[in-house]
Amino acid sequence: MPLRKVLIANRGEIALRIHRACQEMGIATVAVHSTVDATAMHVRLADESVCIGPPPARDSYLNMAAILSAAAITGADAIHPGYGFLSENADFAEMVEAHQLTFIGPTPGHIRMMGDKIAAKDAMRRLGVPLVPGSLGALATFEEARIVAQEVMYPVLIKAAAGGGGRGMKVARAESELEDAWRLARAEAKAAFGNDEVYLEKYLDRPRHIELQVLADTHGNVVHFGERDCSLQRRHQKLLEEAGSPVLGQADRDALGAQVTRALRELGYRNAGTLEFLWQDGQFAFIEMNTRLQVEHPVTEMVCGIDLVKEQLRVAAGEPLGYDQSDVRFHGHAIECRITAEDPQSFAPSPGRVGTYHAPGGLGVRVDSALYSGYVVPPHYDSLIAKLVVHGGTRAEAIARLRRSLAEMVVDGIATTLPLHRAIVEDAEFQAGDYTIHWLERFVAGRQGG
Amino acid sequence: MPLRKVLIANRGEIALRIHRACQEMGIATVAVHSTVDATAMHVRLADESVCIGPPPARDSYLNMAAILSAAAITGADAIHPGYGFLSENADFAEMVEAHQLTFIGPTPGHIRMMGDKIAAKDAMRRLGVPLVPGSLGALATFEEARIVAQEVMYPVLIKAAAGGGGRGMKVARAESELEDAWRLARAEAKAAFGNDEVYLEKYLDRPRHIELQVLADTHGNVVHFGERDCSLQRRHQKLLEEAGSPVLGQADRDALGAQVTRALRELGYRNAGTLEFLWQDGQFAFIEMNTRLQVEHPVTEMVCGIDLVKEQLRVAAGEPLGYDQSDVRFHGHAIECRITAEDPQSFAPSPGRVGTYHAPGGLGVRVDSALYSGYVVPPHYDSLIAKLVVHGGTRAEAIARLRRSLAEMVVDGIATTLPLHRAIVEDAEFQAGDYTIHWLERFVAGRQGG
């Protein structure tokens, strides 16, 4: 049943991204927004808009009742949750379906399964996806932790079962450090999540973060669109992503992709999803699955020549994919820079009025941004203001294109991470693709010191 | 011998386009500019800039001595002429080479040959490229015209040998109209070009304008990058171009391409060039060859995934193409809209200060423009201010993407042709690809009437 009108339960660049896909497919859009976002780009361009609450996200973009009421009064037949906010809230997906609306995403059951890190790993282990060696689920006792640690060999990591964002996570480099790590991780887990269950896994000291984009229809077809290398992170926030990874070849991609698509077919997964892995010494280890569109999906679109959001909408309307894995081809290389309203040295948020906004142009350059000259970046939400995405025939060409487009881009009036990105593209290690998930922290520290 | 520093003998979006390609290849750029262009984008971004004269083009952008002096004092080793201005001036190309600089384009001899419409047709006829049936060169007498007209059948066209821009061009629909057409065409040709030589050819009453992009290296390799359909013209000015043509399939493309590349290989052509054809009832008829980069080259880049300007630079440096025709693949469909500073109804020029400039973004959208917020469009030059180029998997997707990007684009403060483009994309005949070179004139007249 084709979608006629989609409510976009998000804001900023991703709301605009989804609006563009809808508009190109002839689907009407409903923007929802807080009072402070009344003049935001996603509101200006949408076919209809509904103010759903005051600025704090919990009262607006996280307000399920308001969003469902907005869908009801505008007659929307589907809801796209974007990323963040309610996108991985199984209760919300359930409520959407209970109101006879289409939730553009996976089933509530799969969202719930992947939201529980231990359940997600259990499922992936069963389905034959490689994991970091470690405990099979939560550890009952310290003694159990000690035995598993000996098996997988030090260094090891103790992590909160309910965790995320690095909280409730401790490294033990030898058995002598294990008891402290165990105690601290549990205490932090209890404080942060109200749940002191922890598990243990081998600590990878120089991994890359590599994730695989998948898409499934409701007819049992699953394809993958290759990997993204998202190793450039600072405090678990991705800053720059590439497709493909500088360390993988087509054979690696095909092998991982075959394992993952087989697993998701067995799981009965639907719509878009991303499996995140740590990669070190040629080995992949599943860490979690995001049951939604990712911020960095454009790099995949650029190398595969597909529109992932349109695919989400088609699949949500019940259409079959209409192609199989052998039809998915990879061309060239793509890089995304996340430009945020933050100081490029201190990362202090820098909301406020944008003076001149000038997007770079020309061949192979894509900008996903809800900015405009004179726009006021509100202080209430995520600091992402623009994604600069470049595509080139080779990684070297993509980097050269990135350098010249970063030089053309202007965002006046507020501090942004543009200067940091300009420094990264000049770095020899980055240019060589020689980095791990720890690289960026050191790079930033070096700049702050220097 | 690799290029180190390229002087860009042009302005506006094409100067910026060339600068971007150079910068991505690590080649330094020299911008030349008139006094009124001192703050233009191509000047701001170039590595060096030289003011070469006052605003009138004849004293600056057409001032060969000033441009060559600028190359000398900056130590440039090559000159890219862009399009327009000196790009098809064989004397200039000769002077550039006489100064031991690389001219990024064909040989002066080929420029000169193709600049003479009759010589160009003679050459193409010899080389087996299809032409409009007509006289073999200039007509000596009216009687000769009468005989040729009977052979090719009415309607026929009498055209100035030295012509261009529609001047010295007259239609005779029957023999009774031939003498008037003969006399008027010669008189106009004499007045406009100081040369009353005319020739005759069959008049095609509902042709499309379809052109083929070619590229040749200096080692005898010639490839084509498919066709562009540029039928949407007003007073011989192209307004919107597509790649590929809605009326051609891959077999047509391959057949024409094979004829043309064989011909150019025989001719010993080098660098980029475009053969323009009229197409009607499945037949191509060569009309002229442009020995330079074209305004509309981006649509070709989008469907072929190549960077034509980088290819020009590589070939000019003596590199071989490194690929052959079978490596050139076509993906999806691309459309370019030329946004000019003109009233969308009257086409009166509208130079002046741009208020807000906001480029559309997102997947499949490319903007080539030297505009920025606050830029003053000077009255002295061509009115082209931006090229909006979209790419989609299919023509329908490209049109949908074009519609939504036209809706996002903002150029305040001056009149532009954006409203006209917005009207074109809504038109059912355009959407069906059902148009000839006369379509746009009628469409515009209909809007003016309505």
Next chain:
Amino acid sequence: MSGGLLFDPATIRALAEILRDTELTEIELVDKESRIRLARQLPAPVIAPAAALPPMAWAPAPAAPGAAPIGVPPAAQVPDDEHPGLVTSPMVGVAYLSPEPGQAAYVSLGARVEQGQTVLLIEAMKTFNQIKAPRAGTVTRILIESGAPVEYGAPLLIIE
């Protein structure tokens, strides 16, 4: 004034015109006894219209059929928006003026209401939420029709 140089409004305006037309920034005239000087700054702000208004030129999003207050950009709202006695919607939903179809409205124009008195209902998620008067006063405007969809912050009534 001697020679008429000083203060002749027509002269000053004529000079100002010259100043503007010629894009000069200053004109100074001096004679034996008097001096007149005009100056202007070039029209500096790059994006002048952005000063007061958002710069984008898109048309306001059209409201959905039958959803009058939805989708109306704030700029187009009536000045009632800023009335001190304005009662706005605390939620998204459908507003009803009476407890059930066919029954009398909670309040009518000119009615006196007490603080805390129910003035209308908003249905959201199949729940009917009573909207109560935030203060005592007289209902001077009713800004919605019964059954109309309302967004957060939508103007409902004015109580003065």
Next chain:
Amino acid sequence: MSGGLLFDPATIRALAEILRDTELTEIELVDKESRIRLARQLPAPVIAPAAALPPMAWAPAPAAPGAAPIGVPPAAQVPDDEHPGLVTSPMVGVAYLSPEPGQAAYVSLGARVEQGQTVLLIEAMKTFNQIKAPRAGTVTRILIESGAPVEYGAPLLIIE
């Protein structure tokens, strides 16, 4: 005071009106005995730093080594640029102060020149072009070095 220039509120209001209507920023009237000056600042530009400068934030293009006057954005040029006695280059080329290397310069600082007198050479396309003094006067500044590349409009000398 004669003519009531000072302090006549009506006059000042009239002047203020002119100031506003004509978009001037300053009017000054002076006669023997009195002075009246009105000024206003233009409404603060939205993008304050962009007011006086082009809005783009790129760094100025670096000049080529040995090509000092080339590539310098206009904003960075010396105020000599607007000097009424300025002689600028009519072409792109290389400027020479003397007819041949080792010979005396055509002119030196403080020299008196006649109108039409050759003051320097510019070599363009292997041709030496004589640059002549547009007026008689004294050479008060020489703004280039011999052998320096010059662009069109580049400041060469000041003759006062």
